[in-house]
Every structure is written in structure tokens, then in C-alpha cells.
Amino acid sequence: MTSVIRAWESFLEGNPAPTGVRDEVLLSWRRSRWSGVDPERPDLPEIPVASDSRFQRTAAPVLESIAEPLVGDRTAMHLLDPDGVVMWRWVTDAQLARELDAADARVGVRWAEDAVGTSGGGTAVETDRPATVVGAEHFATKLHGWACSAAPVVHPLTRRVCGIVNVSVRAADANQHLPLVVRSMVAAVTVELRNQAGAQQRRLLETYLAWRHRTRKPLVAVDDRIAISDEIAVEHDDLWDRLVAAGPLATVIDIDALTLARIHPVTPGTLIDGAVLVVDPSPDATAPTPMAVPTDDPWTPLERAERDVIVAALDRHGGNKSRAADEIGLSRRALYDKLARYRIRR
Incomplete structure (x- = not known):
């Protein structure tokens, strides 16, 4: 030694x-x-x-x-x-x-x-x-x-x-x-x-199928590992990050600029077992949570500057959110909130 x-x-x-x-x-x-x-x-x-x-x-x-x-x-x-x-x-x-x-x-x-x-x-x-x-x-x-x-x-x-x-x-x-x-x-x-994975995935699939019998709207079942949908294309990591950022008590999440989905956790009150998203593609749909923002630039000059700082930090760290959060001085949860707010897809 x-x-x-x-x-x-x-x-x-x-x-x-x-x-x-x-x-x-x-x-x-x-x-x-x-x-x-x-x-x-x-x-x-x-x-x-x-x-x-x-x-x-x-x-x-x-x-x-x-x-x-x-x-x-x-x-x-x-x-x-x-x-x-x-x-x-x-x-x-x-x-x-x-x-x-x-x-x-x-x-x-x-x-x-x-x-x-x-x-x-x-x-x-x-x-x-x-x-x-x-x-x-x-x-x-x-x-x-x-x-x-x-x-x-x-x-x-x-x-x-x-x-x-x-x-x-x-x-x-x-x-x-x-x-x-x-x-x-x-x-x-x-x-x-x-x-455990087998049991969890079965619960997620069972919840997805139960909702399929209840509605004709497009559905997405998602947890921290997979996304299931036979009707719309989704990118798992991006969707899961936004769902986590919204939190277990949120009721609505945006799938894209004109598409909202209502959140139905597999286990009420937590996202630990994933959730089924009932998608509403109507551009007139409204979300009762702060996650929804207008699609034109709704931000003040200060907010735009903050968004630019976050994007630059993510670029410097190859999309690593934890390292970007450390550089900016935010908690990971706060960074996820701002990613959702500013519609930053990384």
C-alpha cells in the first residue's frame, strides 16, 4: 500500500x-x-x-x-x-x-x-x-x-x-x-x-385492459420500465420523466402540444406501480394543473433565460439530469418541474 x-x-x-x-x-x-x-x-x-x-x-x-x-x-x-x-x-x-x-x-x-x-x-x-x-x-x-x-x-x-x-x-x-x-x-x-417484475407488469397490463373495456379513447400504460400502447406512439423515458415530475397527485399530463391525458395510477396515491393514461387528442382539452401552458411563447424574458440555462446545462452533461441539476443548483425534483413547465424534452 x-x-x-x-x-x-x-x-x-x-x-x-x-x-x-x-x-x-x-x-x-x-x-x-x-x-x-x-x-x-x-x-x-x-x-x-x-x-x-x-x-x-x-x-x-x-x-x-x-x-x-x-x-x-x-x-x-x-x-x-x-x-x-x-x-x-x-x-x-x-x-x-x-x-x-x-x-x-x-x-x-x-x-x-x-x-x-x-x-x-x-x-x-x-x-x-x-x-x-x-x-x-x-x-x-x-x-x-x-x-x-x-x-x-x-x-x-x-x-x-x-x-x-x-x-x-x-x-x-x-x-x-x-x-x-x-x-x-x-x-x-x-x-x-x-x-417482482412479473407481478408488477401483470398488474399494469390488467389495469390497462380494464380501462380498455371502459373507454374507446387511446390508452397508454406506463411505469419506470415500459410503456404499453397499441394506438399512439410514445417515447418511454420522456413520458415517464414528465409523469414523475407531475407527481402522484396530478390528474392530467400533456402527451404533446395538443394532446392531454388523464392519469389513473395503478395504485391510488402513488406511481410506484405505474399508471394508465387516458388520452384526449382534442386541442380544446384543458388541464386543471400547472403542467399545461400555451403552445406559443408564454414566458417572460427572465423565464426564457432560465430555460436557456437549463437547456445549455443538459447539453453540457449529455442529457444527464442529475449533473445538470447540480450545476444549476436545483434539486432533481425542481429540475423535473421546470422541464415540464418549459416543455424541455430530453
Whole structure:
């Protein structure tokens, strides 16, 4: 490990290719520097965490059920969302919990690589691959006392990364079994996601078919994974983002400039199981929510300037909403609200 410390110090002094460090760690150090991470004072933004995340609700019980035989009482587990925000933490040792708090490894903190630098969770978010980082391999000084191993969970149906499992221990307690533990956890969570997906998709389809018997209007059934419609073409990610931005209590959403749809959640009061949208293509339809705005330019000069700032931030970050929100200084929820308000389709 002494060679890694020397390599880290050499890198910070300006040597772009120090010896004594793994290639994948060196690449991460370079990305961390390019992102402007300060190794002495990394800027870790705090972001509101959704309380009804499907991934958390599925993965946390699985991890808790297998934690004891796999990790013991000197270990912490974290779940991160695909943008690196810590959504859940498990730790049984009070002293370990205090040390994690001091390292900002707590719920609501964004641990992406461009915020904290090289780390197990952050590097797994960046690369969509498993990552293990020990001691001075971390880019930030305050993490040199830790070892963490993390891996993405890929949904068995959509094949998208739905979150990250991270296991952390003190660096002195690290061993070669840590990545194997994480691999076992990811496998168990994936099995549970597969089991739940079938039941959820059946509920969504059943609700869709029930509405088909009640109306002749076009329908769209949508959840965080799929969109079902045999009558109109929809782009899933855009529609789901706008539905989430509208919130579970909204009654109307705009499909396009002249098309509105009434929202009927599968489970009343929440979008966790998706919703069926009853589409009204009439240009005279009116929406009783703030989501609907005139199709000509209804904004003040200040609002137009704000819209331009949001569009530019999204362009700079390749459409990544979390990173754009961080740059602008908005929560993700506030950004989604403004995307809907300004009809920004990204």
C-alpha cells in the first residue's frame, strides 16, 4: 500500500502516469482531476431522496436478510441510485456509523465520481462496472482509511442499471473476499427484481385492459420500465420523466402540444406501480394543473433565460439530469418541474 500512497502523492504533484497503482484506479484519478474534484475538500452535494424508490424497496430487504452471514458487524452497506445518490444505508456498529457520517457516506449525499473522486460506489456509477477501491486508491484524502467494493445492479428485463450495491469496511479490515460478497448481493437482488417484475407488469397490463373495456379513447400504460400502447406512439423515458415530475397527485399530463391525458395510477396515491393514461387528442382539452401552458411563447424574458440555462446545462452533461441539476443548483425534483413547465424534452 506504501507504493499506492507514493503514486497518489506523485499524481497530485503533476505526474500523469505514476507507477505502483492499478490502471483502472489511475484512469479514475484522471477522470476525478478532469472533473475538478478537490482531494482535500471534495464537494459532495446533498439531494432529496425519493421515499418510494422501487429499487430501494426491493433491494434493502434482500440485503438485510443476507447481511449477517456475509458481512458481520464491522461492515456497512449502501444502496446508490444510478446517479450516485445514497438512498439507503445499513450499519450496526454505532462507532462505524459516526465514522461514515464524518466521511459524508450518508443518505442523501451524491457519491458520483465527479463529486467525490475515485471510490467503489462512485467509480461503479461512472463505469457501470464493479469497482473495488482500497485505502489510498481513493482520490479524496478523507477516504484513505476505507475500503469499498461496489457493483451495478442491472434490471433483468430492461437491462438498465437501476442502482449500485456498495459494501464498505475500514481499510485495515479489507480482504480479497469483499468483491465476492458484493457479487453475491447483486445476484440476490437481481433474482428478487426478476420475481417482482412479473407481478408488477401483470398488474399494469390488467389495469390497462380494464380501462380498455371502459373507454374507446387511446390508452397508454406506463411505469419506470415500459410503456404499453397499441394506438399512439410514445417515447418511454420522456413520458415517464414528465409523469414523475407531475407527481402522484396530478390528474392530467400533456402527451404533446395538443394532446392531454388523464392519469389513473395503478395504485391510488402513488406511481410506484405505474399508471394508465387516458388520452384526449382534442386541442380544446384543458388541464386543471400547472403542467399545461400555451403552445406559443408564454414566458417572460427572465423565464426564457432560465430555460436557456437549463437547456445549455443538459447539453453540457449529455442529457444527464442529475449533473445538470447540480450545476444549476436545483434539486432533481425542481429540475423535473421546470422541464415540464418549459416543455424541455430530453
